[in-house]
Amino acid sequence: GAGVSQSPRYKVAKRGQDVALRCDPISGHVSLFWYQQALGQGPEFLTYFQNEAQLDKSGLPSDRFFAERPEGSVSTLKIQRTQQEDSAVYLCASSLDYSPNYGYTFGSGTRLTVV
Amino acid sequence: TQLLEQSPQFLSIQEGENLTVYCNSSSVFSSLQWYRQEPGEGPVLLVTVVTGGEVKKLKRLTFQFGDARKDSSLHITAAQTGDTGLYLCAGGVPYGGATNKLIFGTGTLLAVQP
Numbered sequence: 001g002a003g004v005s006q007s008p009r010y011k012v013a014k015r016g017q018d019v020a021l022r023c024d025p026i027s028g029h030v031s032l033f034w035y036q037q038a039l040g041q042g043p044e045f046l047t048y049f050q051n052e053a054q055l056d057k058s059g060l061p062s063d064r065f066f067a068e069r070p071e072g073s074v075s076t077l078k079i080q081r082t083q084q085e086d087s088a089v090y091l092c093a094s095s096l097d098y099s100p101n102y103g104y105t106f107g108s109g110t111r112l113t114v115v
Numbered sequence: 116t117q118l119l120e121q122s123p124q125f126l127s128i129q130e131g132e133n134l135t136v137y138c139n140s141s142s143v144f145s146s147l148q149w150y151r152q153e154p155g156e157g158p159v160l161l162v163t164v165v166t167g168g169e170v171k172k173l174k175r176l177t178f179q180f181g182d183a184r185k186d187s188s189l190h191i192t193a194a195q196t197g198d199t200g201l202y203l204c205a206g207g208v209p210y211g212g213a214t215n216k217l218i219f220g221t222g223t224l225l226a227v228q229p
Contacts, residue, residue, distance in 0.1 A: 004157070033216065042119075042203050042219035043158070056216060091157050100207035100215040101146040101165055106157025 002026075004107035006092050012113045013082045021077045021110045025094030033104065034067055034077050035091040043091055049075060050098060082114045118142075119206055119220035127226045128194055136189045136202055136223045144206035147180050147187040148217065152201040161189075194227045201225075 005024040013019050025032050031050055035043035036059075045059040051072040060067070064082075069075040079086055089111050093104035119140045128134055138147070146165045150158035162171050164180035164187065171178045177190040187204055204220040 031215075035219075040201065040222060040224060042121075042205075042222045045216050045218065048216050093157070098215060099145075100148075100205075100217045101163055103148055103160040103163050104158075104217065106159070108156050 004092055004094050004105050006090075006107035006110050008110060009108065010111050010113075012115060015083060015114055016081050017114075018078065018080045019082055019112065021079075021090050021092075021112070023075045023077070023092030023094075023107060025073065025075070025092070026096075026105055027073075029094035029096050029105075031095040031098060031104075032069055032075050033093045033095075034075070035093065036061075037089045037091055037109070039089075046077070046090075079112075082112075084114050087112055087114045119204055119218060121202075121204060121220040121223045123223060124221065125224050125226075127228065129228050130196055131193055134191050134194060134225070136191075136204075136225075137186070138188065138204035138220050139186045140206065141185065142206070143184050144208065144218075145184075145215075146207035147184070148205045148207070149178055149187070149189050150203040150205060150219075152203060153199075158201075158203055194225075196227050196229050199225060199227050 007022045034046040037043040047067045048056040049069040064080045066078045089109040091109045093106045095104050122137045148163045149161045152158040162178045167184045168182045169180045175192045202223045205217040
């Protein structure tokens with residue numbers, strides 16, 4: 001596709017439920033990032049992939065968060081045993097280059113609400 | 116932890132007014148980018164500045180990167196209602212030479228009233 005596609009757009013989960021968020025980056029983009037954004041705040045870094053390798057997962061809040069990109073294209077962010085503090089918008093971004101200097105293309109995000 | 120602070124946090128102005136948004140840090144960045152985000156959408160890149168002291172103009176928007184590459188400003192001339200949105204600065208952070216990521220600022224919510 002022409003842009004970064006994320007699904008679902010909205011997800012309501014009961015506390016304790018597992019969820020999986022999908023990201024389809026722009027074809028050929030080497031770098032893929034996941035960010036978490038609270039309402040009205042700047043996105044916070046979660047994890048970074050270069051092709052299929054997860055090179056930085058320093059932003060993942062706990063071991064309940066897991067991300068993968070097995071074939072270097074589509075990525076999935078999984079949250080196990082969701083808690084209310086996990087409620088946020090999860091943004092995926094991709095970039096053609098390894099350097100952040102060229103900017104990212106973001107998807108529209110998945111809004112997760114844990115009830 | 117590298118932190119980018121933006122000011123002001125909120126700004127409500129009338130159409131036609133000028134405004135400046137500031138992005139400050141104690142850390143040096145490889146680049147500084149500005150994004151605009153509308154409700155329900157992801158951030159959209161406006162500009163990237165990579166050289167200390169660099170100034171870039173994009174129609175009514177002027178972006179400046181500080182000489183020491185720790186801060187930046189965004190100036191909008193004659194604001195229009197279409198400029199309404201969340202403005203985000205982001206610093207490029209080299210990480211051990213193997214990974215790179217953007218650290219985002221705290222955000223400035225701009226509302227331009229007709």
